[in-house]
Amino acid sequence: MGFEEELFHELATNTWDKRSRMQQEMVKGAKGEPFAVQELYRKGPLTPSQLASSMKTTTGRVSALLSALEKKGQITRESDPDDRRVVHVNLTEAGRERAERQRESMREAICWIFSQMGERRAREFVELTEEFTTYMSLCMPGKPRPTADEVKAAFSGNAQEDA
CATH class of the missing domain: 1.10.10.10 (Winged helix-like DNA-binding domain superfamily/Winged helix DNA-binding domain)
Structure with missing residues (x-):
């Protein structure tokens, strides 16, 4: 496993x-x-x-x-x-x-x-949760997995929203 x-x-x-x-x-x-x-x-x-x-x-x-x-x-x-x-x-x-x-x-x-x-772990948790949620928005059970370009676009979209 x-x-x-x-x-x-x-x-x-x-x-x-x-x-x-x-x-x-x-x-x-x-x-x-x-x-x-x-x-x-x-x-x-x-x-x-x-x-x-x-x-x-x-x-x-x-x-x-x-x-x-x-x-x-x-x-x-x-x-x-x-x-x-x-x-x-x-x-x-x-x-x-x-x-x-x-x-x-x-x-x-x-x-x-x-x-x-604690601050360090809480910030890390929030960052990881954001990353995990972005992947979850792309990857649906029973559907084809997203392409590298779709993943890149999703994360660049998040970066633009945060700016």
Whole structure:
């Protein structure tokens, strides 16, 4: 077994089999209110279909989710004045405050983790995570592996975004 197989098994065990409580909460929230609130906070008004696409769920699930958020006073739904069939979902002030609290809570948790790791290791972790994520965006299971030119373009694109 090469180092790649060994590391794959170690990564799989550490990320999928031994999920931390934070990871479990993040996964649970990925299809729920916290995710929807963050999407609206980051992107601004969206249609229910756009939210469903971002959440990789059905419009029916999003509709139920939006009803719950509306009852809590965290979103409003408004018809498009140019096309009454289109509905835009907006965060209310209470929704924006919830998004900001969520972000601050996550920031505090991750900053604590980085403080435990130390600056050098935390910076290395972030750099390696960025590199790993770039490779993951190129390499899909069951698809042909990217060419050297595609890899080079992906990494030069990251360098341009960071500049």
